[in-house]
Amino acid sequence: MENICVLGATGSIGCSTLDVIRRNPERFSVFALTANSQDQKLLEQVREFKPQYAVLTNEKAAARLEQAVKAEGLKTEVLSGSKSQALVAADSAVDAVMAAIVGAAGLLPTLAAVKAGKKVLLANKEALVMAGDVFMQSVRDSGSVLLPIDSEHNAIFQCMPRDYQQGLENVGVRRILLTASGGPFRDTPVEQLQGVTPEQACAHPNWSMGRKISVDSATMMNKGLEVIEACWLFNARPDQVDVVVHPQSIIHSLVDYVDGSMLAQLGNPDMRTPIAHALAWPERIDSGVSPLDLIKLGHMDFQPPSFQRYPCLKLAQDAVSAGGTASAMLNAANEQAVSAFLGGRIGFTHIAQVIDATLQEASFVSASSLDSVLEADVKARSLADRQIVKLA
Ligand code: NAD
Numbered sequence: 329m330e331n332i333c334v335l336g337a338t339g340s341i342g343c344s345t346l347d348v349i350r351r352n353p354e355r356f357s358v359f360a361l362t363a364n365s366q367d368q369k370l371l372e373q374v375r376e377f378k379p380q381y382a383v384l385t386n387e388k389a390a391a392r393l394e395q396a397v398k399a400e401g402l403k404t405e406v407l408s409g410s411k412s413q414a415l416v417a418a419d420s421a422v423d424a425v426m427a428a429i430v431g432a433a434g435l436l437p438t439l440a441a442v443k444a445g446k447k448v449l450l451a452n453k454e455a456l457v458m459a460g461d462v463f464m465q466s467v468r469d470s471g472s473v474l475l476p477i478d479s480e481h482n483a484i485f486q487c488m489p490r491d492y493q494q495g496l497e498n499v500g501v502r503r504i505l506l507t508a509s510g511g512p513f514r515d516t517p518v519e520q521l522q523g524v525t526p527e528q529a530c531a532h533p534n535w536s537m538g539r540k541i542s543v544d545s546a547t548m549m550n551k552g553l554e555v556i557e558a559c560w561l562f563n564a565r566p567d568q569v570d571v572v573v574h575p576q577s578i579i580h581s582l583v584d585y586v587d588g589s590m591l592a593q594l595g596n597p598d599m600r601t602p603i604a605h606a607l608a609w610p611e612r613i614d615s616g617v618s619p620l621d622l623i624k625l626g627h628m629d630f631q632p633p634s635f636q637r638y639p640c641l642k643l644a645q646d647a648v649s650a651g652g653t654a655s656a657m658l659n660a661a662n663e664q665a666v667s668a669f670l671g672g673r674i675g676f677t678h679i680a681q682v683i684d685a686t687l688q689e690a691s692f693v694s695a696s697s698l699d700s701v702l703e704a705d706v707k708a709r710s711l712a713d714r715q716i717v718k719l720a
Pocket residue numbers: 335336337338339340341342362363364365366385410427428429430431433451452453454477478479535536537538539540541599
């Protein structure tokens with residue numbers, strides 16, 4: 329029996345994780361569930377999975393949950409505050425942690441799990457984008473096993489040779505190829521992009537996801553963040569990671585070998601596949617995902633990504649090449665801009681403008697300490713907020 333802690337349990341990845349756990353009750357038990365403020369949803373999960381701990385960062389929501397848990401006679405202990413998430417993730421009883429908080433808020437609890445040497449299933453790509461240097465050093469120091477949940481990185485992990493940490497050129501890999509769906513605006517005339525609404529941006533054609541990552545997919549910042557994530561996870565240089573638009577989202581990514589072989593992982597677009605892969609790794613378990621029907625699929629398409637349509641992809645590629653705290657600042661500016669777009673304060677194409685202006689104004693330093701990363705995050709948010717006020 330493996331004891332699992334799910335950080336961000338009420339979100340899209342959190343719920344998919346609990347569904348895979350539900351299908352494999354003989355393998356997994358839930359030790360802790362955490363979320364931000366959705367006490368009703370967490371209560372339902374507590375009833376079903378009976379964890380030892382339930383954490384809500386929002387104190388009022390935690391108080392409501394505690395009252396309900398007591399009233400129903402459940403044994404789960406309710407904690408509040410963001411530090412409690414790190415505590416439960418690092419608890420000695422935990423075997424594996426699903427890191428599925430969205431955004432920079434996931435960094436410290438995920439890092440706590442890494443430092444405690446847990447098996448970490450990483451969905452929270454923003455943690456690596458911000459603090460890849462510190463994060464990967466902590467993985468090496470603690471001996472934590474890091475398994476990628478992002479579908480592209482999970483696919484690459486499945487296609488990579490065992491010893492990839494030695495550097496791609498030393499293991500016969502020419503490059504990594506990340507696939508991108510192109511999002512909901514792949515065929516929208518570029519001049520109409522400024523007028524699109526948050527609802528349209530969140531209506532992804534292939535994947536059902538949280539609102540922040542849905543907007544990131546529409547701008548293709550998501551792929552930009554994933555290029556940076558791939559560099560850290562697979563010890564790759566930015567020039568060894570390419571992006572190809574593949575509208576069907578069936579090939580989740582590819583590894584291109586020097587002998588001309590290209591290995592790909594395919595499947596229906598459902599996050600329960602990478603989640604089940606990482607939960608059971610190196611074994612395989614049922615995920616509830618229906619098998620891929622190639623005949624029904626018929627064909628697959630591929631196109632190059634356009635920087636005119638997706639300027640955020642270029643901003644991310646430039647940030648990873650700049651190095652240091654540039655990626656942390658890119659991520660922070662993006663979070664502020666996406667939140668302003670979702671709140672109706674700026675238009676869709678303003679997102680890239682805010683990030684671009686922020687990075688132009690910013691200066692970057694080494695990102696080898698957590699303090700420098702957190703400072704860069706705060707600085708970029710205030711620079712981005714000024715741009716947002718100008719554009720609003
Ligand atoms: P979501 O918005 O559906 O869920 C986010 C979860 O994080 C919720 O449980 C929420 O309560 C929690 N949370 C939010 N802010 C928090 C805070 N300040 N403190 C503590 N908890 C907080 O997001 P999602 O789509 O599940 O994505 C989660 C992560 O997984 C993101 O980093 C995303 O990029 C990554 N990811 C998601 C998908 C997907 O299909 N949804 C695919 C690949 C990667």
